[in-house]
Amino acid sequence: MQISSRFTIAIHIITCIETFKDEYKTTSDFLAASVNVNPVIIRRILQQLKKAGIVETKRGSGGAYAAKPLDEITFYDIYKAVDCVENDLFHFHENPNTNCPVGRNIHFVLDNRLHDVQNAMENKLKEMKLSDVVNDTLKLIGKEAQ
Amino acid sequence: MQISSRFTIAIHIITCIETFKDEYKTTSDFLAASVNVNPVIIRRILQQLKKAGIVETKRGSGGAYAAKPLDEITFYDIYKAVDCVENDLFHFHENPNTNCPVGRNIHFVLDNRLHDVQNAMENKLKEMKLSDVVNDTLKLIGKEAQ
DNA sequence: TATTTTGTAACACTCATTGTTACAACGAGA
């Protein structure tokens, strides 16, 4: 089990948009070339980011743009936008036997604990901002030029 | 995407084993009845737990038993044993374009952050002990009897 | 030896992920 690559692709996309916004038109074809996947994959992810208010896209003239400052976009926003995990991170077996004392109590005992684990992860995602990723990327690109 | 139900089933299994160890022979059929799945599912998970040194099983006479004190078994041990996540929680897109400045630097920028998120989750799993789950379950069963 | 149970192979079904082609809808410039 792994969290869909939509998540890392989405971060890659936004990093590209921000890095190249003044040099190139950031179309789905341009972004697809950097990520190295089919442009339709990019467009689908852009649609999800758009619905979440994270990016804007333009028909006709083309291109994608950040819809708000990158220090207001966290990994959690992206993770939610691209729908990596519906609601529950842990898949609970569907029908524990309620005739068994353990079977009819297992949910009461586990649910809170599983949510605590999921929250630990999601809270970490909330700490991370897209602006930090872009800044680090620009630094690395800058070093390359030396 | 969700973490396999093998994880919650494994916890359910061990809770059952401990709760009923003096009353019943905890065979795969018995455990399957409580979890409400096919006995082969139970046996496969028991095999994984056995390889991790968490439970023991007996052929012929039958039954499964905890291989060590439950306060020495954490959720993390189980999560590793039943192989919910191979190594990386996040699926990174395979071949970012190294001709693109962002494509060739994205791994350097993201890898540490993704590991931090994964560690946040796994550290929480390490905090949780099977003994706590069993104790809570026994309390709830006790309340039912009143 | 007979019986019970485990261990495991061999399938099959479903579903999410990822990838592809195709094309209508749209916007801007000639």
Place this chain on the structure above:
DNA sequence: TCTCGTTGTAACAATGAGTGTTACAAAATA
């Protein structure tokens, strides 16, 4: 207005993981 580049999206295919089932040999005990 027409053309052209681009987005938005449907439709489909391939793959792989998760889950479930039947079947049966191997082992342990009475």
